[in-house]
Amino acid sequence: MLKKQLLQISTWFDSFVTAFKAESAQEQRNYDLKIEHTAKVRNNIELLADSLLLPADKRALASIIAICHDVGRFPQYAKYGTFNDATSVNHAALAIQTLKSEGILQILDEVSRDMVIQSIALHNVFLLPDNLCPDELLFARLIRDADKLDIWRVLIEYCTAQPEERASAVVWELPDTGLCSDAAINEVINGRMINRSVLSSADDFKLLQISWAYDLNFKETFVQLSEHGYIDTLAGLLPDQNGCHGAVSAVRSFIKSRIVGASYL
Ligand SMILES: [Fe+2]
Incomplete structure (x- = not known):
């Protein structure tokens, strides 16, 4: 069962993000935005998993993927001050690198670990490759749908917020x-x-x-x-x-x- 690992990874994420502290309130909004985004993507993926009647282990693995999918956003913003991959780094690759150096995925069995890494790598590609096995396709599709649903929320909040309340790194120039x-x-x-x-x-x-x-x-x-x-x-x-x-x-x-x-x- 992956329930215990899900709890451990969720706890790890909470402490991982506290290491990223911005110097101004405006910059802090960008980190807070990604913390909130991660929580909402997790809710979304669980909603989708339930609609598909996924068994408990697959649902837990989907939740783990959601928690980990944007881990790269934190070191990306810390180092480059942007969420624009084109002018900085691919945040999915940085997420994988970060998860590996943190060693947190070692608590998973090898098949689950590979699935998390693969799904993160595929969450931001334009189109999915056509050679994925059924489970790879399932988890990649789940994270892509769950992510998009929340990016719509974020973008609309950005577009309708007062300029001084906007998280500066949402929209590219x-x-x-x-x-x-x-x-x-x-x-x-x-x-x-x-x-x-x-x-x-x-x-x-x-x-x-x-x-x-x-x-x-x-x-x-x-x-x-x-x-x-x-x-x-x-x-x-x-x-x-x-x-x-x-x-x-x-x-x-x-x-x-x-x-x-x-x-x-
Ligand atoms: Fe992402």
Whole structure:
């Protein structure tokens, strides 16, 4: 049973994060944001695991993956002062390196340990490789869905907060042109998730977040996304452009089809 290991890893995480103390309240918000994010991703993954009726050990392993998935964010911010992997380091690789140097995963059996490492490595790749075994696919999909659900919450809080209350490292520096680019709009209208290389404005970033709906895997994730109204809120923050309306309506239809039409879990 992994229940005992889950408790140990949860306790380890709580003490690990206390080592990261910022010099200003504004910087501390970035650490606090990731502590809260980790707790919410854990809640989300447990919700998904329950919807899939996963056995206790798989549910516990999913919780462990959630606790560990963003451990790299703490040393990343401490060293580089950003959450932008492109200008610093891949935070998933840094999470794995950190977990190894901390030695905390040694309390797991080898198969579980490898699964945690693999799922963390895959949690932030654009698309999953097609050669994964069923369990690798399951855990990678679980963490990706659980993570996205909470990133939507974080981004919306950022966009709707007063400037002085914003966690500074949430959104990367992109020019605020007040428009979405045709390239980004076309990706979404054609049912594709936007790649970061396509982004050319701050509003493109919001469209990228909306396009993440195309990458979701489980019916329960679509239900959660819909219940929280994240797409509606993000859509309300987009510029009043015809292309944006078309893009949002394509995503809305897709979500609806996954909730109404899906017979799988
Ligand atoms: Fe992450």
